[in-house]
Amino acid sequence: MERYFSTDVLVDILQRLPPSSRRRARLVCRHWRELVDGRTTEMRSRAKLLIWDTLTTTAYVVDDMSSRRRPRRLYRCHKSLVGTCNGLFCLCGDERAPGGGAVVTVVNPSTCETLAVPPTPRRCHDRNRKRWHEQYSFAYHPITGRYKVVHLPCSLDSVCSFNAVHVFTLGETVWREAPVGPGGARCNLAAGVVSIDGTTHWVRIMPSGLAVEVVSFDLGDERVAAAAAPLPTPLARDASYHLTEVHGRLGFVQGGHRADVWVLEEGRRWSLRCILGQPVPRPQFTYPGQCVLTVRDESAFYAHWWKGSPMSSGRRLRHDDAMRVGYRDEGTLIANMMAPHRSDEGYQTFAYVETNEPLDQYGSS
Numbered sequence: 001m002e003r004y005f006s007t008d009v010l011v012d013i014l015q016r017l018p019p020s021s022r023r024r025a026r027l028v029c030r031h032w033r034e035l036v037d038g039r040t041t042e043m044r045s046r047a048k049l050l051i052w053d054t055l056t057t058t059a060y061v062v063d064d065m066s067s068r069r070r071p072r073r074l075y076r077c078h079k080s081l082v083g084t085c086n087g088l089f090c091l092c093g094d095e096r097a098p099g100g101g102a103v104v105t106v107v108n109p110s111t112c113e114t115l116a117v118p119p120t121p122r123r124c125h126d127r128n129r130k131r132w133h134e135q136y137s138f139a140y141h142p143i144t145g146r147y148k149v150v151h152l153p154c155s156l157d158s159v160c161s162f163n164a165v166h167v168f169t170l171g172e173t174v175w176r177e178a179p180v181g182p183g184g185a186r187c188n189l190a191a192g193v194v195s196i197d198g199t200t201h202w203v204r205i206m207p208s209g210l211a212v213e214v215v216s217f218d219l220g221d222e223r224v225a226a227a228a229a230p231l232p233t234p235l236a237r238d239a240s241y242h243l244t245e246v247h248g249r250l251g252f253v254q255g256g257h258r259a260d261v262w263v264l265e266e267g268r269r270w271s272l273r274c275i276l277g278q279p280v281p282r283p284q285f286t287y288p289g290q291c292v293l294t295v296r297d298e299s300a301f302y303a304h305w306w307k308g309s310p311m312s313s314g315r316r317l318r319h320d321d322a323m324r325v326g327y328r329d330e331g332t333l334i335a336n337m338m339a340p341h342r343s344d345e346g347y348q349t350f351a352y353v354e355t356n357e358p359l360d361q362y363g364s365s
Contacts, residue, residue, distance in 0.1 A: 011035055024145045049287060050074070050352035051301070051335060052081045059089070059109060061352060065291070065303055065334045074352075075109035080133035081348065082149075083195070083283075087355030090138035090149060102132045104149060106170065108359055115359040120151050120166050120175055131189075139195030141219045146170065147362070148219050150200045154189050165200075167222055170362040178222040180215070187215070192283055194243040194250065195219070201243055201250055204228060211235045214243070214250065214264070229268045232260075246273060246286045253280065277327035278302075281349040292323060294331060298346055299339055302331035 014022055014036055022036050049062040051071055057078055060071035079091035087110065093103035097119035104117040137150045151166040164177040187193075187202040188211065194201050200217040213228040232252060235241055244251040250264040251273070261274035278294040281301065285293040292304045304325050325331070337347060 007035065021145070024142065047287060047351040047353050049293070049301075049335070050084060050350045051337065052348040052350065053337070054080070054346060054348060057081075059352075060335075060337075062301075062335050065287075066332075068333055068336075071335050071337075075107070077107075079103070079105065081350070082133045082136045083138040084350045084352055085138050085140045085147060085195075087353045087357065088138075088147070088359075090136065092133035092136055094132065104136065104168075106138075106147070106149075106359065106362075108355065108357065110354050111356060111358075113359045115170065115362055117149055117168055117170075118174060120153075134189045134193070137193040137195045137200050139198065139200060139219055141198040143198065143220060150193070150195065150217070150219070151175070152187060152189070152193055152202065154187060165217060167219070170359075173363075176222070178217070180217070180224045191241060192243045194245060194283065196245050196250055197248060199225075203231070203241075203243065209236060211239070211241065214252070227268070229264055229270075232262045232270045232272075242282060244282070244286075245284055251286075272322045274323045274325070276325045277329070278325055281347060283348060284350055287351060292325060293334075293349060294325060295347070299337040300333060301335040301337075301349070303334050304329060304331040 010032075014025060014032075017025065025032055025036055049065065051060045051062070052058075053060070056076070057080065058076040059074045059081070061074045062071045075089070077091060079093045082090040082092050082104075084090075087108065089107045089109055091105045091107060093105075095103055097103045101120035103119065106115040106117060107113065135152050135154060139148050139150060140146075141148065147170040149168045149170075151168075153162045153166065162180070164179050166175045167178050168175045186205045186207075188205050191203040191211070198219050200219060201214050203211050204213045204215045205211055211231060212234050213230045215228050216225040217223070218225060232254070235254070239254075240256040241252065241254045244253055244261075246261065246263045252262040252264070252270070254260045254262070257279050259274075259276045259280060260272060261276065262270040263273045265271050274292060276292070276294065278296070281293060281295045287293065294302050294304065296302065304323075306323055
């Protein structure tokens, strides 16, 4: 590439592209990925910790994980947060839309621009409206550069079967039904619905209630992968486990106050990455800089770093086959919300990168 024009010229071109195009440009080659990550303004800003207060439906951002200042209030609404993606929020309301299901909205909290998503059919929701958002996942497909909202028409109180998932692509006008095929449509929403790198995942449940494998739904061709990934160990329905994201890969957390964290590697093989003697927040607890987040007293968040990372200090944590955080490891206090909530009205944590990406390109706001 440098035979035709200099790196500085290429960087200038990349900076003139809209954010969605820059993210796709990262896929061209390693050189382009390094330039987008290191020399464009938006990608240079690291993902920050976003704390969502489910009781007051307010988003707070930790701008500096080395400081103990109170998190900055970013956004407040009267909806539940489905997830974040490239700085955009997907929100779900408890009320029904006229003639349909839940009210779903995509918002850019930096610009306060909003985009309404057509409601899913009324039949897809049960009576527990306060948890409707758990049926949804918000995703970005890096190859196509499209944002998608995925809806699993499950019951929130029991394991149930369904024949298709519903997919809405920002910029279009209607939801589509995507068949999931035999055997892949039973899930327990308590384990979470997680979208990573263009794929949505959920835990498949046997009729007996035993959790046996992870089903992967490709958002590019909108179909379930032919082969599911068996869980590290089969688990009963009442066991404590959930899906998460660990540095761009699918993670599986087994346990509560003492948890093992497994990561799905190449070849659909699980490896044990973390052994934690402290509870972790949901849905995401790993962040850039080799950082793992734990929570105490339901409202105080502590960061733990692997040995050798820039922020590590005090007791160094091991970085061999698995990171270990013991019960007595203090970590670094990075945020204290000072207001413990009940377990069903707690705090959620997400990754957040501020963006000025306009939403009007996807429809009327």
